[in-house]
Amino acid sequence: xxxxxxxxxxxxxxxxxxxxxxxxxxxxxxxxxxxxxxxxxxxxxxxxxxxxxxxxxxxxxxxxxxxxxxxxxxxxxxxxxxxxxxxxxxxxxxxxxxxxxxxxxxxxxxxxxxxxxxxxxxxxxxxxxxxxxxxxxxxxxxxxxxxxxxxxxxxxxxxxxxxxxxxxxxxxxxxxxxxxxxxxxxxxxxxxxxxxxxxxxxxxxxxxxxxxxxxxxxxxxxxxxxxxxxxxxxxxxxxxxxxxxxxxxxxxxxxxxxxxxxxxxxxxxxxxxxxxxxxxxxxxxxxxxxxxxxxxxxxxxxxxxxxxxxxxxxxxxxxxxxxxxxxxxxxxxxxxxxxxxxxxxxxxxxxxxxxxxxxxxxxxxxxxxxxxxxxxxxxxxxxxxxxxxxxxxxxxxxxxxxxxxxxxxxxxxxxxxxxxxxxxxxxxxxxxxxxxxxxxxxxxxxxxxxxxxxxxxxxxxxxxxxxxxxxxxxxxxxxxxxxxxxxxxxxxxxxxxxxxxxxxxxxxxxxxxxxxxxxxxxxxxxxxxxxxxxxxxxxxxxxxxxxxxxxxx
Amino acid sequence: xxxxxxxxxxxxxxxxxxxxxxxxxxxxxxxxxxxxxxxxxxxxxxxxxxxxxxxxxxxxxxxxxxxxxxxxxxxxxxxxxxxxxxxxxxxxxxxxxxxxxxxxxxxxxxxxxxxxxxxxxxxxxxxxxxxxxxxxxxxxxxxxxxxxxxxxxxxxxxxxxxxxxxxxxxxxxxxxxxxxxxxxxxxxxxxxxxxxxxxxxxxxxxxxxxxxxxxxxxxxxxxxxxxxxxxxxxxxxxxxxxxxxxxxxxxxxxxxxxxxxxxxxxxxxxxxxxxxxxxxxxxxxxxxxxxxxxxxxxxxxxxxxxxxxxxxxxxxxxxxxxxxxxxxxxxxxxxxxxxxxxxxxxxxxxxxxxxxxxxxxxxxxxx
Numbered sequence: 001x002x003x004x005x006x007x008x009x010x011x012x013x014x015x016x017x018x019x020x021x022x023x024x025x026x027x028x029x030x031x032x033x034x035x036x037x038x039x040x041x042x043x044x045x046x047x048x049x050x051x052x053x054x055x056x057x058x059x060x061x062x063x064x065x066x067x068x069x070x071x072x073x074x075x076x077x078x079x080x081x082x083x084x085x086x087x088x089x090x091x092x093x094x095x096x097x098x099x100x101x102x103x104x105x106x107x108x109x110x111x112x113x114x115x116x117x118x119x120x121x122x123x124x125x126x127x128x129x130x131x132x133x134x135x136x137x138x139x140x141x142x143x144x145x146x147x148x149x150x151x152x153x154x155x156x157x158x159x160x161x162x163x164x165x166x167x168x169x170x171x172x173x174x175x176x177x178x179x180x181x182x183x184x185x186x187x188x189x190x191x192x193x194x195x196x197x198x199x200x201x202x203x204x205x206x207x208x209x210x211x212x213x214x215x216x217x218x219x220x221x222x223x224x225x226x227x228x229x230x231x232x233x234x235x236x237x238x239x240x241x242x243x244x245x246x247x248x249x250x251x252x253x254x255x256x257x258x259x260x261x262x263x264x265x266x267x268x269x270x271x272x273x274x275x276x277x278x279x280x281x282x283x284x285x286x287x288x289x290x291x292x293x294x295x296x297x298x299x300x301x302x303x304x305x306x307x308x309x310x311x312x313x314x315x316x317x318x319x320x321x322x323x324x325x326x327x328x329x330x331x332x333x334x335x336x337x338x339x340x341x342x343x344x345x346x347x348x349x350x351x352x353x354x355x356x357x358x359x360x361x362x363x364x365x366x367x368x369x370x371x372x373x374x375x376x377x378x379x380x381x382x383x384x385x386x387x388x389x390x391x392x393x394x395x396x397x398x399x400x401x402x403x404x405x406x407x408x409x410x411x412x413x414x415x416x417x418x419x420x421x422x423x424x425x426x427x428x429x430x431x432x433x434x435x436x437x438x439x440x441x442x443x444x445x446x447x448x449x450x451x452x453x454x455x456x457x458x459x460x461x462x463x464x465x466x467x468x469x470x471x472x473x474x475x476x477x478x479x480x481x482x483x484x485x486x487x488x489x490x491x492x493x494x495x496x497x498x499x500x501x502x503x504x505x506x507x508x509x510x511x512x513x514x515x516x517x518x519x520x521x522x523x524x525x526x527x528x529x530x531x532x533x534x535x536x537x538x539x540x541x542x543x544x545x546x547x548x549x550x551x552x553x
Numbered sequence: 554x555x556x557x558x559x560x561x562x563x564x565x566x567x568x569x570x571x572x573x574x575x576x577x578x579x580x581x582x583x584x585x586x587x588x589x590x591x592x593x594x595x596x597x598x599x600x601x602x603x604x605x606x607x608x609x610x611x612x613x614x615x616x617x618x619x620x621x622x623x624x625x626x627x628x629x630x631x632x633x634x635x636x637x638x639x640x641x642x643x644x645x646x647x648x649x650x651x652x653x654x655x656x657x658x659x660x661x662x663x664x665x666x667x668x669x670x671x672x673x674x675x676x677x678x679x680x681x682x683x684x685x686x687x688x689x690x691x692x693x694x695x696x697x698x699x700x701x702x703x704x705x706x707x708x709x710x711x712x713x714x715x716x717x718x719x720x721x722x723x724x725x726x727x728x729x730x731x732x733x734x735x736x737x738x739x740x741x742x743x744x745x746x747x748x749x750x751x752x753x754x755x756x757x758x759x760x761x762x763x764x765x766x767x768x769x770x771x772x773x774x775x776x777x778x779x780x781x782x783x784x785x786x787x788x789x790x791x792x793x794x795x796x797x798x799x800x801x802x803x804x805x806x807x808x809x810x811x812x813x814x815x816x817x818x819x820x821x822x823x824x825x826x827x828x829x830x831x832x833x834x835x836x837x838x839x840x841x842x843x844x845x846x847x848x849x850x851x852x853x854x855x856x857x858x859x860x861x862x863x864x865x866x867x868x869x870x871x872x873x874x875x876x877x878x879x880x881x882x883x884x885x886x887x888x889x890x891x892x893x894x895x896x897x898x899x900x901x902x903x904x905x906x907x908x909x910x911x912x913x914x915x916x917x918x919x920x
Contacts, residue, residue, distance in 0.1 A: 174638035177605050180625040181632040182703065183655035192651075196642045 005460070015374040015393075015431075022424050023396055026407025027256065033410050034249035045246040054234075059254070062230040065145060065220075066213035069152035070206045076153055077160025078202070080305045084161055085168035087298050088286045095302060097543045099158040102309060104539045105532060106489025107218025108506040112513065112528040113312035114151050114223060115142065116319040121521075123315040143225035151219045154312060156209040157305070163208070167201035173285045204269045211262045215255070215400040217492040218506075222513060231255045232402045232492065239406050240496065249410065252403040263398040267391075313532060320525035324518055332522035347501060349523055352508040353530065359504060360487040362423040363430060367483035368476065370427065371434030378435065379442040397432040401492030404428065408497055421497045422504070426487040433482040441475035442468075474545040481545075485538035488531065505531050556581040556739055557602070557707060562611035564597055571597045573763040574611065579707075579741065584733055586742045586750040589760035590786065595743045598760070599709045602741065603632045615706065626655070631705030631738075635712040637696035639684045645671070645695050646680035652703035670698040673732060689717050690725060697729070701736060708733070708740040714749060726752045747787050751775065759783050781910050784826050791875045793867075795825035797909060805909055808867030812843040815904040819911055826908040831861075831877045831900065836892075840901030849896045850874060857881055861892065863900065 037045050049055050084096055102110065118124050118141045125137035132138075141147040175197070179189045217232040229237065231251055239248035289295045321328055336349040374393055380386045396404075404425055409416050445468065453463045491506040498507050505527055512524035555578035564572040571594045579585050587595040600606045602613060604625030613620040620628065631652075639648050649667045658666070671677055674694035679687070687695065693713060700708055713729065714722040730753045733740055744750050750757050751771040758768045759779075767779040778784035781792055795805040795812075799820035805812045807825050838844070847863035859879045867873050877900070879892075892898060 172636065172638060174634045174636060175640060177625075178632070178634060178638040178640075178699075179651065179655075180605065181603055181628075181630060182652035182699070183626050183629070184651075185624075185626050188655065193640060193642075 011373045012377045015370045015377070016389075018370055018428075019392070022408075022428050023399070023404075026404065026411040027399070029411030030249045030252045030256075030403070030407050033245055034253050037246040037249075046250050049247050049250050055251075058229050058231055058234045058251075061228060062214060062232075065148060065152075065228075065230070066210045066216075069149050069156070069213040069216075070210040072149055073153045073156045073160055073209045074202065074206050076305075076308070077157045077205070078164060079301050080157065081161045081165035081168055083298050083301045084165045085171075086173075086286055087294070088288050089298060089302070093543070095306070096161070097539060098306065098309060099161045100543075101158070101313070101536060101539055102155050103158045104485050104489075104535050104542075105155075105313070106506055106535060107216075107491050108222065108509045109316070109489065109528045109532045109535065110151055110155060110312070111219050111222035112509060112524055113316035113532070114147055114154075115513075116525060117312045117315035118142070118147065118150075121319075121323070123319060142223065143227060145224070145228060147223045148216075148220055148228060151223060152209075152213045152216060154309065155219070156212060157309065159209055159212075160205045163205040164198065164201050168198065169286065171197060171285075200269055200272045204266060207262060207266045207269060211259060211266065211398075214262065215259060217400070217402055218510075222510065231258075232400050235400075235402050235406055236492075236496065239409065245410060248406055252406055255400055255403055256398075259398045259400065263394075316525060316532060317529050320522070320529040323522045323525060332519075332526040335519060335523050336526055347503065349508045349512070349527055352503050352505050352527070355502055356488055356504040356506075359423050359426060360484045363426045363487035364480050364483045366423065366427045367430050367434045368480055371431060371438055371479055371483075372476075374431070374435050375438035375442050378439055381447070393435050394432050396428050401425075401429060401490065402496065405493035405496030408493070417499060419499065419502055422494055422502075423487070425493040425497060426490050427483070429490060429493065430483040430486040433486060434479040437479035437482055438472065438475050441472050445471055477545045478542050481538050481541045485535050488534055488538075555579060556583075556616060557741075558612075558614040559598075559602065560612045560614075562598070562601060562613070563609045564594075564601055564606060565609055571763055572601070572608070572611075575760075575763070575765050576611075577758060577765065577768070579739060581739055582737050584730070584740045584742060584753060584755045586744060586754035586757045587760055588744060588747060588750040588754075588757050588786075591745055593760045594763040595745075595760045596711055599632070599711055599741060599743055602707075603630055603709055604628050605632075629703070629706050631700035631703070631708040633696050633700045633708070633710045633713050635715045637692050637716075639692055639695055639699070641684050643684070644680070645676070645682050645684070645687070648684070648695055649680075649699045649702050651699060656703050666702055667698075670702045673701070673736070674698045690721050693717060693725065697732065701738065705738065708738045710740065710742045712744055713742070714746075715744070722746075722749070729753060759786065761786075777908055778826065778910070780912070781824050781826075784824075784908075784910065789826055789828065791827040791829060791877075792824040792910070793827065793873060793875075794822075795909060796822050805907070808869055808871060809845050809865050809873060810843055812902060812907055813841065813904055814907055814909055815842075818909040821911060823909055823911040826910060827875060827902065828906040828908075829876050829878045830906070831879050832903065833880060833882075835901030835903065836879070837899055838901040839899075840903050842902045842904040842907055844899050844901045845875070846897070846899050847875070849892050849894050849898060852892060852894050854881075859892075863898070 034046065035041055035043070080099065084092070084099075089095075105113075114122075116122055118139050120137045120140070120142060122137075122139070125139050128134065128138050129136075141150070171194070175193050176189050179193045180186075184192060214230070215232050216230055217236070220228055220230050221233050221236070224233070231254065235248050235251045235255065238244045238251065289298045320332060321330070323329075323332065336353075338348055378386045378390055378393065408421050408425060412418070412421060415421065449467050449471075450463050453467050454460075458466060488504075489506060490504075491510070494504050494507055495510065498504060503511070509524045509527045509531070512520045512527065557577075557579040559575065559577045561574045561576060562572050563570070563574050575594075575598065577585070587598060589595050597606060601608045602620075604620070604623065615628075640651065643651070646667055649670050650663045653663045653666055667680065668677075671679060674697055676691065676694050676698065679691070679695070684692065684695075697713070700710075714725055717725065726749050733753075742750075742753055744753075754771055756769065757771050757774050758765050759774065759782075760766070761780075761782050767774055767783050774783065775787060778787060778789060784790075784792060793807045793809055795807045797805055797814070797818045797820045802817040802820055803814045805814055805818070805825045812825065845863070845865050847865035849861060850864040851860075851862040853860045858881055861877045861879055863875045863877060865873045865875060
């Protein structure tokens with residue numbers, strides 16, 4: 001038995017302390033405000049909220065739009081998942097990475113991109129007006145539920161392609177062939193073999209999409225206008241616009257309970273969705289399309305999917321250079337450096353870029369440090385503590401950003417305006433991703449390598465430096481990029497926590513969108529395009545260094 | 554007329570030809586083994602016959618039916634996959650019942666047939682088990698029961714014992730033949746293991762690079778391999794370059810000396826196959842076909858026999874290493890085991906040990 005150095009226990013303690021201070025304590029504060037708004041335990045506040053029709057309207061809208069989004073995402077994503085699972089075609093890795101691109105896009109960017117595509121002065125409307133000589137924009141989607149659903153589908157198609165697609169790719173094609181030889185025609189093969197086998201992974205993917213859409217904030221806030229509010233948006237309105245803290249707290253509580261229920265369901269189904277090794281094919285089963293029908297299916301599906309996934313982003317970039325009547329212009333990018341209002345609270349937008357990068361850098365450092373410590377703690381073999389803590393480290397994933405931000409506001413007292421709260425919130429939100437990126441690499445590290453190094457004369461510190469560090473390098477890069485892009489795009493918590501004089505890029509975009517005039521909209525487009533470029537660079541790095549084993553999420 | 558008639562079947566994957574115009578007849582109730590190394594095209598042959606792959610050319614007939622226009626699910630054939638491909642979401646009962654339901658059987662009839670099939674493969678009482686609760690051997694039997702349940706007109710088995718371990722395989726190959734013969738099904742059986750093919754088949758079709766190189770009964774194929782490839786594939790590696798002179802068609806001239814052939818051969822260049830089984834009587838004697846002189850280079854005890862490698866000096870300075878099998882009782886009979894590594898020995902060769910394989914001789918066997 002090797003003893004663990006006492007200093008290491010201290011290291012293990014740090015992530016737990018962080019979690020206690022920046023996760024459990026704020027949630028506790030929400031709980032307290034909800035049940036004891038004035039220091040005394042009372043249920044009257046809650047009873048009042050529950051009796052208001054608004055509460056039920058919000059709950060109903062949140063649920064049905066999430067369900068509709070999940071359903072539509074499955075409809076759009078399953079054919080793509082099939083194509084990626086069963087066919088080999090040129091550029092496949094790149095195209096697969098592209099399907100994930102929306103998923104790493106900050107919500108503000110996606111929302112802005114959809115205004116640039118189908119908004120009143122969006123690309124599609126301009127084209128349609130020019131084409132049919134229409135006086136007014138024919139597509140009036142902004143402020144309707146349709147644009148919300150569309151954005152949600154855009155966001156989550158990649159999730160379905162990844163989750164269901166990888167399961168499908170591992171499904172033994174002999175099963176379908178066995179059914180065929182036993183007399184099943186193609187339709188019955190699908191209904192009696194393929195479909196039942198895909199159900200668990202499809203349900204799991206659908207549930208995950210449901211969860212993401214259930215806690216959707218930026219998309220609904222920006223695209224839905226005043227008519228539509230999810231729980232998340234309502235928490236924000238109650239807390240910030242109406243300063244009705246007990247109601248916001250109760251809504252947060254409802255949100256937490258529901259998301260945890262969905263998460264629990266998801267983990268149970270997810271476990272069932274993994275196929276035992278012996279039912280997987282020995283070799284890869286994807287092959288090039290052979291007949292004409294297959295070629296049509298593959299190319300048609302890919303073109304349609306790509307058009308849908310790239311159109312909003314391309315429209316965003318295009319409009320950021322062409323908004324207004326002066327043709328191609330860099331005006332909106334130049335404007336980013338100008339402080340139009342000269343007010344003490346409104347900094348030139350360009351400083352937000354610096355702020356965002358600064359915060360993101362901090363999050364990377366802090367996140368990697370705490371994430372590595374957590375991963376080492378969780379990767380300890382045969383540790384009951386590790387088994388117990390594993391789900392605890394995933395909890396922040398099920399807690400919405402706005403709830404978290406709100407929790408900080410009510411919990412942090414005098415520090416609620418501290419500049420430090422934003423990076424702390426980002427670190428907490430990124431932590432599950434960082435830990436999940438590191439954990440498989442760490443678990444896969446053969447302990448005999450360390451023993452071999454020790455036998456060869458390396459001290460514990462040098463063992464770590466010469467064995468662990470080089471082998472964990474690519475996982476650490478993936479983790480760092482996750483932390484960086486998550487921080488850069490984080491909107492919900494930041495909107496609540498950021499000080500007016502220290503805004504990040506998403507916050508500036510949101511402000512610019514809220515102000516009238518072409519110039520402000522142009523600035524939002526320009527800033528969103530910058531943010532999009534950084535996020536896209538992030539996914540490239542992740543794809544480059546991602547080991548297959550890393551995708552535990 | 555044969556039940557299954559395959560003529561000139563061709564299939565390529567991309568530019569890679571996998572079947573180069575192969576023909577095969579299978580009689581009703583016959584059990585034919587396709588034997589060959591991995592990648593020789595035997596599985597593709599099976600898949601084309603099953604209808605899972607489209608042939609590029611050639612014809613397939615079953616009885617009087619042309620199979621070209623019959624899709625896989627209407628052929629009423631059975632196919633057992635190497636990985637068994639049991640449906641993981643169905644239990645044993647529903648797996649076996651699958652084909653019956655597709656054929657539209659009434660549920661009561663299904664119940665009876667499934668019970669009958671499970672009894673046939675000795676799995677009574679397993680109906681309610683999930684696939685995960687079965688051992689490898691049990692899975693193999695469920696897969697067999699599932700393939701046999703709808704009474705296929707032709708059963709194909711793709712390496713049905715390939716994913717099982719050696720001892721289990723040896724037990725099951727005998728059992729498998731017994732079951733197939735009991736049912737009386739016509740079967741095509743793919744394997745790369747010659748022992749399995751010998752144990753199971755009525756006839757063996759040896760496949761090499763997309764062609765059948767020899768078709769015959771197991772005994773005939775083993776006794777008279779048609780080509781050096783077949784000989785080597787069956788583990789007969791004592792091949793020596795040889796020439797049969799036209800004036801003495803029953804003689805083979807080799808670097809190891811001249812040997813008398815069991816019968817007249819076609820004169821020309823070729824390889825002489827010397828079978829490894831040594832009659833103990835011939836150790837140290839002159840055989841009726843000739844003899845070889847050599848030094849024992851390696852000797853290993855295998856239980857019932859010894860494997861001996863003999864290093865033989867050939868004309869022209871090349872050394873040949875030949876492998877022989879000597880029964881262990883040889884030592885008991887003479888008191889002490891007569892051979893050791895380094896011993897020089899004369900080995901008499903019998904005519905029934907020799908097969909002359911015509912054709913150009915790339916290399917032969919050396920060292």
